[in-house]
Amino acid sequence: MTAGPFLILGCGYTGRRVAQRLTAQGCDVWATSRSGVDLPGVHSVRLDSEDPATVDTLAQQLPDGLTVLHSLPVPHNLADPTPRILGVLGNKPRRIVYLSTTGVYGAQHEVDEHTPAAPLSPSSLLRVNTEKLVLNGPWSGMVLRPAAIYGPGRGAHVSIPRGTFHLAGDGMNYVSRIHVDDLAALTGAALFANATGAWPVADEEPARSRDLAAFVCALLDCPMPQSVSKEQLHETRRADRRVDGRAVCGLLAVRLHYPSYRQGIPASL
Structure with a gap:
């Protein structure tokens, strides 16, 4: 598929890296944020999903034939802006890739490309x-x-190191991860692809929370974090889930640069 121009809805932690990859390839990139986007070569568009005025004028600022990355976070008020935004964009998008979350799998412990969504919380x-x-x-x-x-x-x-990480109970719950640069590579490939459907994304080594914490503490020479009850943690920190993300890597022909936190965390310091 020939893609572009590109629109990144929500140019945050991952979106910025996708935008940088696209501009490095010479693509025409438009990106939104509440306060504007300060990336070289990127057309900045102000969008506050809770401000109807910025939503209503969005389409007037954009070209046709858009390939869209939807990476807007869930609003605090749980009022989904997506229907309004897509309605305003009308027939401008030709392809949309949405960054969701493995949180949609709910209480399921083993996840792969065949696992259906089973949301348990309002946000999921x-x-x-x-x-x-x-x-x-x-x-x-x-x-x-x-x-x-x-x-x-x-x-x-x-x-x-900041003391804001707590183990859920005994810390034996599994958590899967993905380095932001690998996610950006997969997202960039998805924007250019013809593939459809919903796909889990994770690296190749799910880890128990306690094992990951021990790795970080040994690396940074800091004490192990305290344990608290699961109910005291945010829902994303309570999960006990191993995610197999190999299928989408094969589909999009992307090889992870950081197949494990053992490479990704030292490289992130």
Whole structure:
């Protein structure tokens, strides 16, 4: 598929890296944020999903034939802006890739490309509804469901030294992860592809929370984090889930640069 111009809805931690990859390839890139995007070669568009005025004028600022990356976070008020945004964009998109989350799998412990969504929380239910909008529209649609995203400035290697990381109970729960640069590579490939459907994204080594914490503590020479009850943690930190993301890597012909946190965390320091 020939793609572009590109629109990145929500140019945050992952979106910025996707934008940089695209501009490095000479692509025409437009990106939105609440305060503007300060990336060289990127057309900045202000968009506050909770401000109807910025949504209503969005399409007037954009070219036709867009390949769209939807990476907007779930709003705090759980009012999904996606229907309004897609309605405003009208027939401008030709392909949409949505960055969802493995949180849509709920309490399922083993996840691969055949595992159906089973949302348990309001935020994960909103994610699934957004996935349906993307997959069932008049454009070519694809959904990526990333596991915990980490990289420079974000992850256990940051929160453990700060004392803000806590183990869920005995820390024996499994957590899957994906380095932000590998996620950006997969997302960039998805934007150019013809592939459809929803796909889990993770590296090749799910790890128990306690084992990951021990690795970080040994690396940074800091004490092990404290344990708390699962109920005291955010829902994303309570999960006990091993995610197999090999299928989408094969589909998009992407080889992970950081197949394990053992390579990704030291490279992120």
